[in-house]
Amino acid sequence: MLERAREAEVLTKALPYIQSYYNKTIVIKYGGNAMLNEELKMAVIKNVILLSCVGINVVLVHGGGPEINEMLKKIGKESKFVDGLRVTDEETMDIVQQVLCGKINKDLTALLKQGGGKAIGLCGMDNGMISAQQYAPTKGIGRVGVITKINPDVINHAIKGGFIPVIATVALAEEDGGAYNINADLAAARIAAELGAEKLILLTDVRGLLRDKNDENTLISEVKVSEMASLTAEGIVQGGMIPKMECCVDAVRRGVRRAHIIDGRIPNSILIELFSDEGIGTMIL
Numbered sequence: 001m002l003e004r005a006r007e008a009e010v011l012t013k014a015l016p017y018i019q020s021y022y023n024k025t026i027v028i029k030y031g032g033n034a035m036l037n038e039e040l041k042m043a044v045i046k047n048v049i050l051l052s053c054v055g056i057n058v059v060l061v062h063g064g065g066p067e068i069n070e071m072l073k074k075i076g077k078e079s080k081f082v083d084g085l086r087v088t089d090e091e092t093m094d095i096v097q098q099v100l101c102g103k104i105n106k107d108l109t110a111l112l113k114q115g116g117g118k119a120i121g122l123c124g125m126d127n128g129m130i131s132a133q134q135y136a137p138t139k140g141i142g143r144v145g146v147i148t149k150i151n152p153d154v155i156n157h158a159i160k161g162g163f164i165p166v167i168a169t170v171a172l173a174e175e176d177g178g179a180y181n182i183n184a185d186l187a188a189a190r191i192a193a194e195l196g197a198e199k200l201i202l203l204t205d206v207r208g209l210l211r212d213k214n215d216e217n218t219l220i221s222e223v224k225v226s227e228m229a230s231l232t233a234e235g236i237v238q239g240g241m242i243p244k245m246e247c248c249v250d251a252v253r254r255g256v257r258r259a260h261i262i263d264g265r266i267p268n269s270i271l272i273e274l275f276s277d278e279g280i281g282t283m284i285l
Contacts (some may be wrong), residue, residue, distance in 0.1 A: 014275040024198040029188035034264030047270040049117040063184035064082040100168040132171035143179025148157040150194040187249035193254030203264030208282030248284040
């Protein structure tokens with residue numbers, strides 16, 4: 001009986017948050033260990049379905065680096081990176097497209113369906129959802145794109161139909177109508193901005209922005225856009241956290257109310273962030 005009372009209390013405490021997010025859009029970038037660990041993956045799937053069931057419009061944007069690496073390894077092709085971006089020749093682009101738009105996207109859509117959700121798998125090429133031009137042609141990294149435009153029509157149509165859009169970040173190349181590989185964090189940020197989302201949530205493999213990168217107890221819970229330059233100059237924002245923080249700042253500047261970098265290694269981290277005062281991870285506002 002005591003356990004049931006606690007469960008009821010949790011639901012009661014969540015009610016004001018559910019009411020505040022009702023019919024609003026939240027964009028979640030799904031990646032990292034939460035995609036590889038089956039227990040964490042199912043927790044994310046259940047969290048997304050729950051949010052959808054209580055009237056929150058969830059858009060799930062995903063990457064798939066580890067599975068792309070594995071597929072390239074199978075065909076004897078080495079994964080190479082320049083400035084943190086995957087070198088994407090024509091053959092690699094074919095693999096990226098097959099893995100992201102095919103296997104991962106459809107597997108996630110199927111899991112959401114099996115869990116009782118209503119989901120539809122999409123990719124950035126659908127109706128020109130994500131248009132891009134080649135990123136830094138002189139760097140020789142091939143079919144890596146920089147986003148030039150987001151067309152949200154397909155996403156909005158899916159949301160209005162009660163679907164959870166599951167989006168693979170392969171873009172339509174403006175130059176030749178082919179495909180470009182797009183960083184999933186950047187794509188999620190631009191999609192969130194175009195949709196006028198209430199929140200952008202990036203699932204990562206760290207607690208958030210740390211004042212000391214070697215000490216998880218030094219989490220910075222809140223960062224204002226105006227503080228970004230000084231935090232970078234001090235070396236607090238560094239390495240792989242730089243592009244994540246930059247895309248969150250960009251999203252907020254483009255109209256997203258809040259952006260969050262949270263630890264996807266913690267089960268139900270999405271619900272903890274949304275339905276508690278304390279939240280989890282780092283919030284950019």
